[in-house]
Amino acid sequence: MKKQDSIDEVPDFILPDKESILNLRDLIVQQMSFFEKLLDQNGKVVCITKKQNEVEFKDIFQDFINFGIFKSYKSCSASLLLAENFLKEDSQIIIRTIYENYLAIKYVSKTPQAVFHFTYKDLGVSANLLSHPVSKNGRMEKNKIVNPNTGNIESFGLGVSKMAASLESENEVELHKSFYPYLCEHTHLNMISSGNYRTRENNKYIYDSLEGYYNPFVYLGYMLTLIIDYLISEAGISNQNLSKKMLVQNKKIKKELIQFLSQYDKEKSIRGLVENMIKRLKEERKLKNLMTKSVSYEKP
Numbered sequence: 001m002k003k004q005d006s007i008d009e010v011p012d013f014i015l016p017d018k019e020s021i022l023n024l025r026d027l028i029v030q031q032m033s034f035f036e037k038l039l040d041q042n043g044k045v046v047c048i049t050k051k052q053n054e055v056e057f058k059d060i061f062q063d064f065i066n067f068g069i070f071k072s073y074k075s076c077s078a079s080l081l082l083a084e085n086f087l088k089e090d091s092q093i094i095i096r097t098i099y100e101n102y103l104a105i106k107y108v109s110k111t112p113q114a115v116f117h118f119t120y121k122d123l124g125v126s127a128n129l130l131s132h133p134v135s136k137n138g139r140m141e142k143n144k145i146v147n148p149n150t151g152n153i154e155s156f157g158l159g160v161s162k163m164a165a166s167l168e169s170e171n172e173v174e175l176h177k178s179f180y181p182y183l184c185e186h187t188h189l190n191m192i193s194s195g196n197y198r199t200r201e202n203n204k205y206i207y208d209s210l211e212g213y214y215n216p217f218v219y220l221g222y223m224l225t226l227i228i229d230y231l232i233s234e235a236g237i238s239n240q241n242l243s244k245k246m247l248v249q250n251k252k253i254k255k256e257l258i259q260f261l262s263q264y265d266k267e268k269s270i271r272g273l274v275e276n277m278i279k280r281l282k283e284e285r286k287l288k289n290l291m292t293k294s295v296s297y298e299k300p
Contacts, residue, residue, distance in 0.1 A: 004208060007084050014210065017260065021214045024256045028080060028221050031228065031249045035073055038231070038242060043070060061108070064115050065235070068105040072098050072227055076220060083216035086208065089186050089196050091216035096183035098223050100160060102230070107163040109234060117158050121145060125156070132156070169283060172226075175276035182270055183219075214260075221257050222277060225250050229285045236288035243287055254281045 007025070012018045043066055046059040075098045082091035108115045124130030130145045133153050145156040164176040185193045196212070197205050228250045237243040258281050261274050 004085055004087075007086070007213070010210070015213060017214060020256070020260050021217050024217050024221055024253070024260065025080075025084070027249065027253045027256055028217070028224060031224055031246065031253060032073075032076060032080070034242060034246045034249060035076075035224075035228070038237060038239070038246070039070060039073055041239060041242075042066070057112075060119055061112055061115050064108060064118055065105055068101050069227075069231070072101045072105075075101070076224060076227075079216060079220050083213075083220060086210060086213055088213055088216045089193070092183060092186045092219060095216065095219050095223060096180075096187050098220075098227075099180065099183060102223065102226055103160060103163040103167075104158075106230065107158065107166055109230075110166055110168075114158065117156075121154075121156055169280055171276050171280040171283065174272065175280060178270045178273040178276070179219075182273065218257060218260065221253050222281070225253055225257070225281065233285040233288050240287070247285075247287055250285075257281055 007015070007018070007022070010018075015021070045063060045066075047055050047063045050059065075094050079091045079094040079098065082088070082094065104118060108118065121130065125132070125145065130148065132140045132142050133144050133146050135141050143156055144153050146152075147154050160180065161176075164180070165173060167173050167176070184190070186196075195202075196209060197207065198209075199206055200211075228246050231237060232243050232247050232250075237246070258278055261278050264274055
């Protein structure tokens with residue numbers, strides 16, 4: 001397999017806006033370092049360390065949010081590594097995972113009882129403890145489950161659109177309409193994304209195009225600001241010194257992103273994507289003060 005140069009090794013004249021993207025990359029790396037320190041100080045597993053009859057709702061809630069945050073951090077690291085090595089489509093596939101994690105975390109934080117969709121119901125189906133009902137024509141109804149205790153039919157699964165619609169930020173709700181379908185185009189074998197695998201002359205398929213190399217850095221930077229906004233302003237971080245550093249770093253990332261996106265040719269962008277992303281980046285977030293010794297993921 002031919003070795004692909006990393007972004008640091010490719011000459012500036014080949015990559016448009018390389019200086020700006022490297023600045024953004026460095027800001028992301030620093031924020032990821034702060035993020036890692038936060039996770040190292042937290043992340044206690046609760047449910048499976050207790051006896052079954054001792055597990056409380058708040059334990060299930062905390063374990064789910066912790067899992068989502070830790071998973072998102074690891075996916076951010078993977079996406080960055082791929083972006084730095086010009087595997088931009090695959091980097092953006094992982095960004096879709098990060099985005100879906102974010103939506104789930106936000107939805108459960110706003111609607112705590114929804115945690116059972118991701119825990120009790122999902123685990124029950126995977127372990128064959130819960131089953132899907134069968135319709136009159138013999139088809140399995142995968143959007144429903146049978147409650148084994150009551151025999152009642154209950155809904156199963158939460159749609160991405162429903163979770164996105166519950167977001168507090170109107171700009172995020174609007175952005176979802178263009179951002180999520182775009183990420184899905186890279187995830188599936190959708191011919192609309194085939195241009196990423198062709199030469200400029202569109203006469204040959206290739207696997208090492210540098211076109212749009214900056215996209216995953218922009219979208220990863222954006223997703224990281226959303227996750228950090230959630231942690232410092234909604235969940236709350238007891239280490240106020242670290243929280244302040246993450247807030248300041250988030251502002252730097254947002255400023256760099258706004259500057260880059262403001263110069264972007266909107267005619268080449270998906271309708272509404274750049275505009276709504278800039279609007280969300282301009283939204284202000286404040287620190288949530290806590291008196292506890294660990295990250296608080298409980299609703300007040």
